[in-house]
Amino acid sequence: xxxxxTALVYGRYLRQSLRSRFALLFGxxxxxxxxxxxxxxxxxxxxxxxGSSWQVxxxxxxxxxxxxxxxxxxxxxxxEKGQGVVERMRVTPVSRLALLLGxxxxxxxxxxxxxxxxxxxxxxxxxxxxLAGVLIGFAFVALLTVSLASVSYALGMKVRxxxxxxxxxxxxxxxxxxxxxxxxPMTLAPAWLDVLSHFVPFRxxxxxxxxxxxxxxTSAHMLYGVLVAVGFTALAVTAGTRVxxxxxx
Amino acid sequence: xxxxxxxxxxxxxxxTRSGPVEAVRxxxxxxxxxxxxxxxxxxxxGKTTTLRMxxxxxxxxxxxxxVAGHDLVADPAGVRRVIGYVAQSGGVDPQITVREELxxxxxxxxxxxxxxxxxxxxxxxxxxxxxxxxRKTGALSGGQRRRLDIAMALTHRPTVLFLDEPTTGLDPGxxxxxxxxxxxxxxxxxxxxxxxxxxxxxxxxxxxxxxxxDRGTVAAExxxxxxxxxxxxxxxxxxxxxxxxxxGRGPSPADTAPVAV
Numbered sequence: 001x002x003x004x005x006t007a008l009v010y011g012r013y014l015r016q017s018l019r020s021r022f023a024l025l026f027g028x029x030x031x032x033x034x035x036x037x038x039x040x041x042x043x044x045x046x047x048x049x050x051g052s053s054w055q056v057x058x059x060x061x062x063x064x065x066x067x068x069x070x071x072x073x074x075x076x077x078x079x080e081k082g083q084g085v086v087e088r089m090r091v092t093p094v095s096r097l098a099l100l101l102g103x104x105x106x107x108x109x110x111x112x113x114x115x116x117x118x119x120x121x122x123x124x125x126x127x128x129x130x131l132a133g134v135l136i137g138f139a140f141v142a143l144l145t146v147s148l149a150s151v152s153y154a155l156g157m158k159v160r161x162x163x164x165x166x167x168x169x170x171x172x173x174x175x176x177x178x179x180x181x182x183x184x185p186m187t188l189a190p191a192w193l194d195v196l197s198h199f200v201p202f203r204x205x206x207x208x209x210x211x212x213x214x215x216x217x218t219s220a221h222m223l224y225g226v227l228v229a230v231g232f233t234a235l236a237v238t239a240g241t242r243v244x245x246x247x248x249x
Numbered sequence: 250x251x252x253x254x255x256x257x258x259x260x261x262x263x264x265t266r267s268g269p270v271e272a273v274r275x276x277x278x279x280x281x282x283x284x285x286x287x288x289x290x291x292x293x294x295g296k297t298t299t300l301r302m303x304x305x306x307x308x309x310x311x312x313x314x315x316v317a318g319h320d321l322v323a324d325p326a327g328v329r330r331v332i333g334y335v336a337q338s339g340g341v342d343p344q345i346t347v348r349e350e351l352x353x354x355x356x357x358x359x360x361x362x363x364x365x366x367x368x369x370x371x372x373x374x375x376x377x378x379x380x381x382x383x384r385k386t387g388a389l390s391g392g393q394r395r396r397l398d399i400a401m402a403l404t405h406r407p408t409v410l411f412l413d414e415p416t417t418g419l420d421p422g423x424x425x426x427x428x429x430x431x432x433x434x435x436x437x438x439x440x441x442x443x444x445x446x447x448x449x450x451x452x453x454x455x456x457x458x459x460x461x462x463d464r465g466t467v468a469a470e471x472x473x474x475x476x477x478x479x480x481x482x483x484x485x486x487x488x489x490x491x492x493x494x495x496x497g498r499g500p501s502p503a504d505t506a507p508v509a510v
Contacts, residue, residue: 001359004359005357008353008356008357012353015349016342016344016345019344080342082338083338083339083340083341083342083343084336084337084338084339084340084341085340085341085342087306087334087336087340088334088336088339088340088341088354088401089340089357090305090306091304091305091306091329091332091333091334092329092354092357092358093326093329093330093357093358093359094357246308
């Protein structure tokens with residue numbers, strides 16, 4: 001039943017995404033601009049890691065795509081609450097977990113698709129990375145999207161208006177981006193900033209993807225990255241499902 | 250007559266910053282099979298909160314209720330299989346076609362795909378929507394939208410249909426059509442209908458029995474005639490007079506409390 005319900009909800013929202021193809025491509029614009037106009041600045045700088053500057057930058061841009069995109073996913077649920085769609089579905093026997101999973105898997109599909117476009121563009125710019133590493137990078141984008149979109153839907157179900165939602169998300173996303181070393185590796189940072197960044201979960205994900213991009217699949221970074229991503233996803237999905245079960249209280 | 254809905258002390262308290270608020274203090278009511286029940290009350294009386302509890306959208310914080318044989322607290326999934334609910338706002342996406350919404354609704358009720366497609370056509374025929382199947386729901390008129398909302402709620406042939414202010418915003422013609430539809434559902438399918446409304450003429454014309462709630466409890470109940478006799482003084486009293494007599498038109502104690510300065 002869970003599989004049936006999830007597939008049904010997924011199909012509904014994927015069709016919704018496909019109806020707005022423009023938005024589908026637009027999401028990739030910001031990281032693409034970074035790639036074009038910021039990436040070339042880094043090519044001759046000593047970034048401290050192995051590999052080229054592209055192998056450092058592209059993993060950061062992939063996670064930035066997931067971070068900013070997925071955190072705003074909850075906007076749609078605020079609209080749907082107003083239309084009564086959420087309540088109409090919650091009155092049917094459909095699985096509450098499926099109401100969340102169908103939506104976040106749609107988001108994961110959309111963001112992995114955008115991530116593929118971004119990597120293709122990066123290849124043109126000069127990125128060279130092992131295929132396995134690139135695929136691992138996509139897996140991390142998918143996990144990050146599922147967890148952040150779950151958090152975002154849970155928040156969207158709680159707030160009353162889009163005006164409340166935007167500032168809340170910005171307050172989370174900007175510090176997360178700066179403190180996780182998405183743009184430049186945190187190893188360049190002074191000690192206090194480096195320490196601080198270890199309290200931001202995305203730091204572990206971006207370190208893991210950077211290792212994957214240089215073919216280092218068995219590093220400690222990779223282990224921590226997987227643990228943090230899987231743990232965070234489990235927590236976020238549990239919290240999100242709870243909100244779909246008891247919303248309105 | 251068998252009871253389709255019965256509640257005992259059904260209550261809901263919301264925690265707020267200034268302390269708990271008792272939206273519903275304890276509702277005791279019975280709705281019989283095949284009955285059209287009008288659920289009335291001033292704004293803030295607890296109508297919508299009660300409706301949201303009976304439709305499993307909100308967990309009660311006190312009391313008990315049975316809906317069509319299923320315990321509301323222990324078996325909300327069982328309740329969901331036998332009720333239909335039309336929210337005041339409706340519940341369709343304006344970007345999606347009538348057909349897709351109807352088919353999705355069938356699938357949400359676990360009908361196999363082919364059966365859901367067939368059921369969508371049946372419902373469209375029954376509710377006079379066949380010509381609009383491939384139109385986006387956002388392009389429908391108010392009356393058509395309302396018929397679609399009801400069609401969606403009837404997908405699984407529910408025993409009980411909950412309607413939250415179903416005619417708010419409809420023109421007089423559409424309102425009359427909707428009353429006709431509700432009567433037909435009861436007469437032809439034996440559906441029990443639980444409806445809230447602010448229109449007292451609607452309650453008078455449509456409901457077999459009325460329950461008037463005020464400040465989170467049942468203030469009066471009975472047939473429209475019996476309530477008019479008891480609270481309005483005669484059968485010729487208007488339901489408006491009756492309603493005001495039950496809920497008290499004078500200032501409430503809170504209004505006469507001394508103002509803190």
